[in-house]
Amino acid sequence: MNCISCISYIIVGLMIISAILAVEWKDLLAAAVGMAAVSLFASFLFFMLQAPDVAMTEAAIGAALSGAVFIFAIKRTQRYETEDEEKPGWWVRW
Amino acid sequence: MLKRALAIITLLIIGYWLAQGLTGVPFGQDRMLVGQYYLNNVIKQTGSVNAVTAIVVNYRGFDTLGEVTVLFIASTGVGALLWRRKKKRTARTEGSVVLTTGARLLVPFILLFGVYIFIHGHLTPGGGFPGGATIATAFLLLYMAFTQYEIPHGAFEKTEGVAGMSYVLVGLIGLALGGYFLYDWIWQQWHWGINDVGRLFSGGFIPIIYTLIAIKVGTELSGIIDNMLKEEVRE
Numbered sequence: 001m002n003c004i005s006c007i008s009y010i011i012v013g014l015m016i017i018s019a020i021l022a023v024e025w026k027d028l029l030a031a032a033v034g035m036a037a038v039s040l041f042a043s044f045l046f047f048m049l050q051a052p053d054v055a056m057t058e059a060a061i062g063a064a065l066s067g068a069v070f071i072f073a074i075k076r077t078q079r080y081e082t083e084d085e086e087k088p089g090w091w092v093r094w
Numbered sequence: 095m096l097k098r099a100l101a102i103i104t105l106l107i108i109g110y111w112l113a114q115g116l117t118g119v120p121f122g123q124d125r126m127l128v129g130q131y132y133l134n135n136v137i138k139q140t141g142s143v144n145a146v147t148a149i150v151v152n153y154r155g156f157d158t159l160g161e162v163t164v165l166f167i168a169s170t171g172v173g174a175l176l177w178r179r180k181k182k183r184t185a186r187t188e189g190s191v192v193l194t195t196g197a198r199l200l201v202p203f204i205l206l207f208g209v210y211i212f213i214h215g216h217l218t219p220g221g222g223f224p225g226g227a228t229i230a231t232a233f234l235l236l237y238m239a240f241t242q243y244e245i246p247h248g249a250f251e252k253t254e255g256v257a258g259m260s261y262v263l264v265g266l267i268g269l270a271l272g273g274y275f276l277y278d279w280i281w282q283q284w285h286w287g288i289n290d291v292g293r294l295f296s297g298g299f300i301p302i303i304y305t306l307i308a309i310k311v312g313t314e315l316s317g318i319i320d321n322m323l324k325e326e327v328r329e
Contacts, residue, residue, distance in 0.1 A: 053146060053219040056211065060227035064314060068234055072322040 007050050015041040026081070028074050036067035109229025114287045141281045141288070142297040150221065151300045155276035161223075162307060166258065169314040172321050181324040183292040185241040197239035204232040216297035222304040233316040237323055239272060245316050253315040262318035263307075264299055 015038055022034030037061025046055035132145055132153070140147040150158055188194070211218075212225030236243050268277030280286050283300025290296045 056224040
């Protein structure tokens with residue numbers, strides 16, 4: 001099996017995992033980081049598909065700027081949607 | 095429950111028919127007649143080695159003007175939604191030592207890299223939009239590291255307006271000289287840099303327009319960051 005294609009399969013898998021985590025996490029700050037991770041892996045994938053200019057734009061806009069805008073918005077509102085979500089999640093209690 | 099089951103069944107049927115339809119389309123084969131035309135003629139017609147940039151700025155220059163306008167409208171909308179009479183930065187804690195030292199060290203290099211991306215847009219992958227976004231991330235780093243930092247608003251807003259108007263002005267000069275809007279007068283009329291294809295001073299008006307776009311995108315995105323980060327101060 002060609003190794004370049006297995007790396008891209010791994011990256012697609014990581015993208016799907018971080019997208020699901022960004023939807024499922026109740027901590028909105030962590031969800032914003034998950035969304036930035038989706039963009040970061042997408043930019044790796046664009047680079048491997050020989051589109052380096054799109055990869056640069058995706059890394060700058062998707063991973064850095066839009067993540068920062070989401071974090072600023074969370075800073076001005078609330079980090080959790082309801083009160084009882086504020087206790088640490090299963091990944092801390094484990 | 096029934097509703098959800100019905101939704102899943104409908105999705106499966108739609109997905110099956112989409113997959114059936116898409117199997118008939120050959121994927122990855124060279125069927126792009128227009129793309130082949132661009133690849134054959136791009137150096138002769140625009141003087142740019144990077145075909146992507148030549149298509150974005152030269153062949154499809156009017157679309158790019160529309161994109162810049164869309165970004166301008168988005169930035170204006172953010173400014174109008176978050177407008178307050180008196181706004182101030184209300185960060186309480188200073189950035190950590192790692193953040194401030196890293197920002198002092200990295201900001202000049204990030205700015206240099208952004209300038210490199212947009213100046214060499216007609217030679218290497220990149221161009222005005224990635225370059226401007228990279229410059230904006232440098233200002234984002236400054237905002238996060240130093241609690242008192244603010245961009246020079248007056249200068250940034252004037253630069254943004256001048257850059258946007260210069261783009262239209264370059265297009266209007268083309269209209270006056272060559273007969274249509276965004277005509278590449280530097281390459282097709284003056285034949286400037288015709289012996290330097292593949293070097294920095296070539297490519298007609300592509301480097302000029304990408305410099306203007308990068309300045310506009312960088313100042314606009316920095317303005318959006320500034321608007322999002324500041325909070326209203328009550329007296």
